[in-house]
Amino acid sequence: MKKIAWLLPLCLLLAACRADVSEPEELYLVSAIGFDAGNADLRVSVEVPLTRENEADKMEVLVFDGTGNNLTAAMRDLRAKLGKKLFFGHCALAIFGDGVSGDALRAALDFLSGNEIPLSVTVVSAPDARELLARGTLSAPAAGYEIPDILRLLARDEGLPLRCRYYEIAAHSSDFTLPRFLPSDLNNAVPDRFVGMRSYRDGKAAVE
Amino acid sequence: MTRAKTKRRGLHQIALAALFTVGNTLLRFPWKNTGAGISISFPVSAIAAVCAVALVYPAAGKLLRAPFRKRIPRMIAAGVFCAAVSAVSLFCAARCASDLLAFFGETLLPRGTEVPFSALFLAAAVCLARAPRRSTDGFALIVFFASCVAVAVLFLRGAPQFRAEYGAVDFSVFSGADVLSGTLWAEVLLPMAPLAVYFGVTTPRRKGKSVRSPVFGTLAGVGILLVCVLQTLLTFGAEYAAALSYPYSRAVRVVSVGQYAFRPEILSYLLDYSACLFRTAVCFASVRRLFGRFLPRAAKWVPALLGLGVFIYLYLR
Amino acid sequence: METIGTELGENLDRFCEIFRSDGTFRHRVFRAGLGVRCAVLYLDGMVSSSAVYESVIRPLITASPMNAGTDPAACAAEEALWAGEVKGASGFEALTSAMLYGETVLLFEGSGTALHIDTKGFRTRGIQEPQNESVLQGPREGFEEAAVPNLAMIRRKLQTADFCAEPMRVGRRSGTAVYICYLRSLASPSLVAEMKRRLGKIDIDGVLDTNYLAELIRDGRRSVFKTTGSTERPDVVAAKLLEGRVAVVADGTPVVLTAPYLFAENFQSDEDYYLNFWVSSIGRFLRYVCFFLTVSIPALYLALLTHHQRLLPTFLLLSSAGTRGGVPFSSLAECLLLVSVLEILKETGARMPQNLGHTLGIIGGLVVGEAAVEARLISASMLIVVAVSGIAGLMIPRLRAAVFYVRVGMILLAAWMGLAGCLIGLTLLLIRAMGISSFGTPYLQPLESPTVQGLKDTFVRLPWGTMRTRPLFSRDRVRQKRRDD
Structure with a gap:
């Protein structure tokens, strides 16, 4: 009986006093991540849907970005701007901008292979990843969920053989094909547009 | 024992043997660095090991059951055999616990909880090893059915992700050397020793029939492993799977109940955990039974000592 | 042992001394028609006054004189008294014990033997429907506080000479009458002997309820799982006896114990066997599901919310x-707070008078449910999870204590180690349950050794025609034969 008497408070203490427990409101849930490469730097953009207190039925989407010489520096720059920890466990979309190739492409693919990001993340290409994320969506709360839905419908209705989940392309890390999207036109109520496929050979992009 | 009781006991033994066979093999599936041919040579060698065990364990049972108090040569033979099997059992148990801890540490455990988790896991294994046979058997049956359902659900849910071209395994990579590789021996043949001892010593001897349950159980375990390996193979392909740590766990993570619903990978942890628990517990129990032939009164403390030893090994590691 | 003498006055003085501070002690000395002086002693309120007058005093006064040399006690017992049960005794202890149980003692001048006559007349509650075990269909009578009428109710359902009710006395100061009931051809002799042994070992001041006995005779005394059953319904006791179990009926309480008691019985409802098997099976299956939900849902939700957010549905995570x-408490504190409040509401609802209980339910729902969420003291999602867990727990009232402790334990383990903690918790729970037995029968029987026949009355309740065998601990396992046998 004495053992139980001190065991319960001990468990409670151990359970409660944990510095690494993250409550969901302490996290930024990343729905999509984009990579853009310029002349000398790399830009990482993340799309974060938020539900505000007292407005659980409304969802706001924020886009944050960070730049740096390489992916590590860009991520560090991004995290420094944020008050909460980024959580990639529900990331559904990764976008490669047109400039991403060679070392930047390899670094991005390595980043996506980390344990936190699901292997089933959909990978697409776009002229500008940040613009695709920032433009907003018409049919879904966030681009990270809208674009995979569009691809699923295309595969089902038009029979397009889309193999663009990360694990489907990672085995062919130097030769693969990605769907290409242009940003939505909210003024004319046009969602993000699928405009064809973009091939990558030997780590470099070619437009088809 | 009545016929009905024997039949029921057989089902429990099959469940126990199946879970033991799965053990930490799925976590340590010898894919990395050995190529795709391992996906064929593993089940082949597992079946070969089962056949070997089916021949060996009745003899082991006979050696261990026969009285040897005044027969020195038999006592020495039994002692040497017991010492060897105990060493193998301890090795298997330590490896199993270590693999589970490494896997859970990477996927499930919060930071800083590895030590208490390993302590509780080993305590559970010790309790199972000390529990009466009927308790362990009953627990095994319940968990076995739950694990089979989990594996089946995950396989069926993951089927839309399968690619048929991954199923065509290149047989040219299969070579006889793979069968003899140290990895396969460690994963397939060695663990059969404590399993054979466990059944050989604890199962009443019925001519030809006492072999049936552990053999069928081992085959059932190999069947579960094959389903898991098949799922991994058809989802990722052999080459990509070889590049991943814990490929089955990664394959199951890809499975989703719809885009926004939860991932049923939670079910796979049940299989990993229960299989490792039973392998560790059976290893402890087999050493206890071996000790019991020589020191009956001290034998009940053996699982606790082994658990403590494995815990120290894990902590030092 | 002190025995009575032949002097009526000395015997009477001795009884007056024994009951000197008892205001209900009554005695009357008179000359019987037999030709000797005698004294009637009884405790007011324990006897039926009319029975004393009509069955004892009047027939004695109007009796014919006895022959010389005849023992007056024997003569009165054989020729004069009109009572149904008359016994002789010479020890003060036995006679005192008889008086304490509602019998009248008759002393005779010149006789070393006294008579004690059954004139019980204490008031009881009468047969009522048990409030905690009500059914929609089926018998509605329940036990009362007197043991003998309770035995009669069981006997009406089992009209067989096979029915045994062995009496015992338990409790140094209460001397509570306890009856061990069983069917001779169905209950295992070792089970009956074990029950007698355990009851005989009890050394306690008094037994006011069968729970005193339960805690002293059960296996796994510190376990949260019950290993003895209890019921207030005679039909349930009869059904248990027909399966080869043993029942313990104690005087002073309507609750009857049954043993062995297995885990699967916690999920059986009294009316499972009175409703159509389709209906019963749904309820039975739901109870198993609810048990799993009630012990694990808060822990799983907590583990997923704090440690494994990637396993939650995306929009559930966003919503959470x-x-x-703005909630000031951590998820763990919030969960434990809600679980505690739920238990407080359940306890107070059970103890309050019915009309106050309704008010309490409304206040609890409004205050805890709505106001606390509006004030951002708790989150709606956690409230829903704990409420679902609490409602699921109400489906299995017999496991109430176990559910609470297991639920809290699982919550703590989940908060500490996430899903791994839940797995460890379930493992330890299963191992613990498998280590318990109830009077020699494994507690998880038949779940741990499933047979086709055994499982026909566990997760579902199959039709009566298919349930042909009794449980393993029964002496005779054939419950019914096939029609063509």
């Missing part, structure tokens, strides 16, 4: 994050 914004 939105609703938790």
Whole structure:
């Protein structure tokens, strides 16, 4: 009986006093991540849907970005701007901008292979990843969920053989094909547009 | 024992043997660095090991059951055999616990909880090893059915992700050397020793029939492993799977109940955990039974000592 | 042992001394028609006054004189008294014990033997429907506080000479009458002997309820799982006896114990066997599901919310994050707080008078449910999870204590180690349950050794025609034969 008497408070203490427990409101849930490469730097953009207190039925989407010489520096720059920890466990979309190739492409693919990001993340290409994320969506709360839905419908209705989940392309890390999207036109109520496929050979992009 | 009781006991033994066979093999599936041919040579060698065990364990049972108090040569033979099997059992148990801890540490455990988790896991294994046979058997049956359902659900849910071209395994990579590789021996043949001892010593001897349950159980375990390996193979392909740590766990993570619903990978942890628990517990129990032939009164403390030893090994590691 | 003498006055003085401070002690000395002086002693309130007058005093006064040399006690017992049960005794202890149980003692001048006559007349509650075990269909009578009428109710359902009710006395100061009931051809002799042994070992001041006995005779005394059953319904006791179990009926309480008691019985409802098997099976299956839900849902939700957010549905996570914004407590504290409040509401609802209980339910729902969420003290999602867990727990009232402790334990383990903690918790729970037995029968029987026949009355309740065998611990396992046998 004495053992139980001190065991319960001990468990409670151990359970409660944990510095690494993250409550969901302490996290930024990343729905999509984009990579853009310029002349000398790399830009990482993340799309974060938020539900505000007292407005659980409304969802706001924020886009944050960070730049740096390489992916590590860009991520560090991004995290420094944020008050909460980024959580990639529900990331559904990764976008490669047109400039991403060679070392930047390899670094991005390595980043996506980390344990936190699901292997089933959909990978697409776009002229500008940040613009695709920032433009907003018409049919879904966030681009990270809208674009995979569009691809699923295309595969089902038009029979397009889309193999663009990360694990489907990672085995062919130097030769693969990605769907290409242009940003939505909210003024004319046009969602993000699928405009064809973009091939990558030997780590470099070619437009088809 | 009545016929009905024997039949029921057989089902429990099959469940126990199946879970033991799965053990930490799925976590340590010898894919990395050995190529795709391992996906064929593993089940082949597992079946070969089962056949070997089916021949060996009745003899082991006979050696261990026969009285040897005044027969020195038999006592020495039994002692040497017991010492060897105990060493193998301890090795298997330590490896199993270590693999589970490494896997859970990477996927499930919060930071800083590895030590208490390993302590509780080993305590559970010790309790199972000390529990009466009927308790362990009953627990095994319940968990076995739950694990089979989990594996089946995950396989069926993951089927839309399968690619048929991954199923065509290149047989040219299969070579006889793979069968003899140290990895396969460690994963397939060695663990059969404590399993054979466990059944050989604890199962009443019925001519030809006492072999049936552990053999069928081992085959059932190999069947579960094959389903898991098949799922991994058809989802990722052999080459990509070889590049991943814990490929089955990664394959199951890809499975989703719809885009926004939860991932049923939670079910796979049940299989990993229960299989490792039973392998560790059976290893402890087999050493206890071996000790019991020589020191009956001290034998009940053996699982606790082994658990403590494995815990120290894990902590030092 | 002190025995009575032949002097009526000395015997009477001795009884007056024994009951000197008892205001209900009554005695009357008179000359019987037999030709000797005698004294009637009884405790007012324990006897039926009319029975004393009509069955004892009047027939004695109007009796014919006895022959010389005849023992007056024997003569009165054989020729004069009109009572149904008359016994002789010479020890003060036995006679005192008889008086304490509602019998009248008759002393005779010149006789070393006294008579004690059954004139019980204490008031009881009468047969009522048990409040905690009500059914929609089926018998509605329940036990009362007197043991003998309770035995009669069981006997009406089992009209067989096979029915045994062995009496015992338990309790140094209460001397409570306890009856061990069983069917001779069905109950295992070792089970009956074990029950007698355990009851005989009890050394306690008094037994006011069968729970005193239960805690002293059960296996796994510190376990949260019950290993003895209890019921207030005679039909349930009869059904248990027909399966080869043993029942313990104690005087002074309507609750009857049954043993062995297995885990699967916690999920059986009294009316499972009175409703159509389709209906019963749904309820039975739901109870198993609810048990799993009630012990694990808060822990699983907590583990997923705090440690494994990637396993939650995306929009549930977003919703939880939105609703938790501004809540000052951590998820663990919130969960434990809600579980505690739920238990407080259940306890007070059970103890309050019915009309107050309704008010309490409304206040609890409004205050805890709505106001606390509006004030951002708790989040709506956690409230829903704990409420679902609590409602699921109400489906299995017999496991109430176990459910609470297991639920809290699982919550703590989940908060500490996430899903791994839940797995460890379930493992330890199963191992613990498998280590328990009830009077020699494994507690998880038949779940741990499933047979086709055994499982026909566990997760579902199959039709009566298919349930042909009794449980393993029964002496005779054939419950019914096939029609063509």
